[in-house]
Amino acid sequence: MPTIRYVLIGLGNLGRRFCEIVQEKDADLRQRYDVDLRLVGAADSRGAAYDLQGLDLADVVRLKTSGESIAAYPAIGKTGWEAKALIEAAEADVMLEASPVNLPQHAEPGLSCIRTALEKGWHVITPNKGPLVVAYQELHALARSHGVKLRYDGTVAGGLPALNIGRRDLRGAIIHRIEAVPNLVTGYVVDMLSNGLTWDTALARARAEGVLESDAAWDLEGWDAAAKLTILANTVLDYPAQIEDVTRAGITGLAQEELVSACDRNFCYRLLARAERRADGGYNLSVAPVALGPDHPLGRLGSKQLGIVFHTDIYGTLTTIIEEPDPIPSAATMLRDLLDIYTED
Ligand SMILES: NC(=O)c1ccc[n+]([C@@H]2O[C@H](COP(=O)([O-])OP(=O)(O)OC[C@H]3O[C@@H](n4cnc5c(N)ncnc54)[C@H](OP(=O)(O)O)[C@@H]3O)[C@@H](O)[C@H]2O)c1
Secondary structure, three states: OOEEEEEEEOOOHHHHHHHHHHHHHHHHHHHHHOOEEEEEEEEOOOEEEEOOOOOOHHHHHHHHHOOOOHHHOOOOOEEOOOHHHHHHHOOOOEEEEOOOOOOOOOOOOHHHHHHHHHHOOOEEEOOOHHHHHHHHHHHHHHHHHOOOOEEOHHHOEOEOOHHHHHHHHOOOOOEEEEEEEOOHHHHHHHHHHHOOOOHHHHHHHHHHOOOOOOOHHHHHOOHHHHHHHHHHHHHHOOOOOOHHHEEEOOOOOOOHHHHHHHHHOOOEEEEEEEEEEOOOOOEEEEEEEEEEOOOOOOOOOOOOEEEEEEEEOOOOEEEEEEEOOOOHHHHHHHHHHHHHHHOOO
């Protein structure tokens, strides 16, 4: 049974839950896919730990659930050992990178970690949009030149396999239009406002549940949705868009009376990301709040649902929706990507 040695950068909502998923599914993964997944290194914002014989997932989960750093891992944890330095020093086959997005700034430490791992000839898996938005072409060229895979199915709509469907299952199609609700928190906030809660209360609740980024404007002003649309355009539409190409409006300009009135008429406002094919083969990209009626495929989305509609020439119109009440589906995308790289159909 092949052992897949992986390094995990970022042990927060997603990284820690990935450890829990693998811990729970270990026997099943061995039996069904003939793989032995071994965590050999891990890093968070305060330090790192490394052991080629493998870290104990239960110990990692215990440390992170209790708010400690991986630097406190018995015997091998080191405070101040940075993620990039860990990657440089480690021996492994694949890196999973789940650190903060850090856009619109520098997308670090994710970007440097991914570059370093690819240059070492490791496969890379990340649900982190930042590096893909900043350096999509460069990272793909780097992966190609080192003969390794770069997978990022968790970047666009949580656990919903938007990229996989778009690039794999719609092969051969021309996609005339994509309509997506890729950002969870804006729908959640809009629904709370529609139900009469004030902005302050709605934002406080979203923050307390950990679904609102610390930089609230990133979500509310549509940057997050624009970043996801940029990745979709590059990956699925083969259209080399930059985030600046997306016409963007967020939800902060919405009047609460309008939201309540729309709700009474059975309409629901969502921050809709759209790619519209032009006659020249390019795409117009936009993010804006739209009142979706009950006849729209995404018009009945629940508060914690995400969805995407692909309008194609030969596969008709395809709609996929996911309910994501916690980050487990998003964390599981890293397992999906890993198995995609290492197992045959
Ligand atoms: N949450 C979701 O539902 C979701 C869904 C899809 C995609 N994503 C993406 O997945 C990534 C991770 O999200 P998350 O919700 O797990 O974030 P999170 O809960 O904030 O966790 C971030 C992790 O990264 C670590 N970290 C921060 N700075 C670091 C550095 N300089 N070096 C190494 N590690 C560092 C943190 O360390 P400490 O533990 O020491 O704080 C923490 O363990 C983000 O890029 C996010 O956009 C998230």
